[in-house]
């Protein structure tokens with residue numbers, strides 16, 4: 262299988278790439294930091310004898326997305342799976358009062374994803390098969406005082422993916438919304454998180470690969486986040502607004 266990973270330098274994406282390389286799949290890794298990509302691609306080639314290509318991809322450089330996809334297809338011939346793994350948490354308090362920070366959060370997590378999807382969707386639609394996976398977040402399920410700038414961008418992406426899934430269903434293309442809880446990666450470094458609820462990138466990657474292989478619709482990772490978020494969504498707004506979460 263041929264897999265394109267966008268934001269491939271992310272800790273979660275790297276763990277996914279390891280698992281896919283181990284299974285013998287061909288990979289195209291794309292992210293902003295080329296040096297990192299090259300180092301990791303070479304590691305995968307040496308360790309798993311995997312076929313790995315790489316190229317620069319910036320989610321917010323919208324104008325480059327069309328030629329980027331063309332160059333991936335030229336190299337790979339075709340794409341079976343696409344995984345959108347790039348993301349930017351940002352400074353949530355600052356984003357409430359600083360539009361530049363908010364814009365970066367929304368552009369990276371939401372508009373950047375939509376821009377590259379508008380290039381990928383016609384390709385997948387015409388091909389009539391394939392899997393599009395995107396890592397959103399449990400933060401997108403309900404606006405919380407502590408992270409709603411990021412949560413709103415991820416939530417917007419989840420709604421977009423839901424519509425896309427509906428549209429592509431009859432075309433044979435699967436759309437998987439991947440919602441991790443807290444994961445131990447550079448993104449969450451220094452945050453005060455409940456340790457028992459923090460997962461490793463490897464654990465999350467295992468579930469991502471399983472969900473994409475099965476063509477799931479929406480998947481919470483680990484599974485217990487589905488329960489946690491059901492409870493959080495059920496709290497009536499007059500109570501919810503009083504909570505410090």
Ligand SMILES: NC(=O)c1ccc[n+]([C@@H]2O[C@H](COP(=O)([O-])OP(=O)(O)OC[C@H]3O[C@@H](n4cnc5c(N)ncnc54)[C@H](OP(=O)(O)O)[C@@H]3O)[C@@H](O)[C@H]2O)c1
Nearest residue numbers: 270271272273292293294319320347348398443444446448
């Ligand atoms: N960690 C968590 O607790 C958690 C929870 C839920 C969801 N998520 C989501 O999971 C995904 C992976 O996150 P992670 O925790 O593995 O984060 P991470 O290790 O901090 O990696 C984030 C990656 O995003 C890439 N990136 C940022 N802006 C980009 C842009 N404009 N264009 C292309 N790539 C860009 C960076 O690539 P370069 O290094 O190449 O710049 C970076 O490697 C993200 O979508 C994140 O929002 C994470």
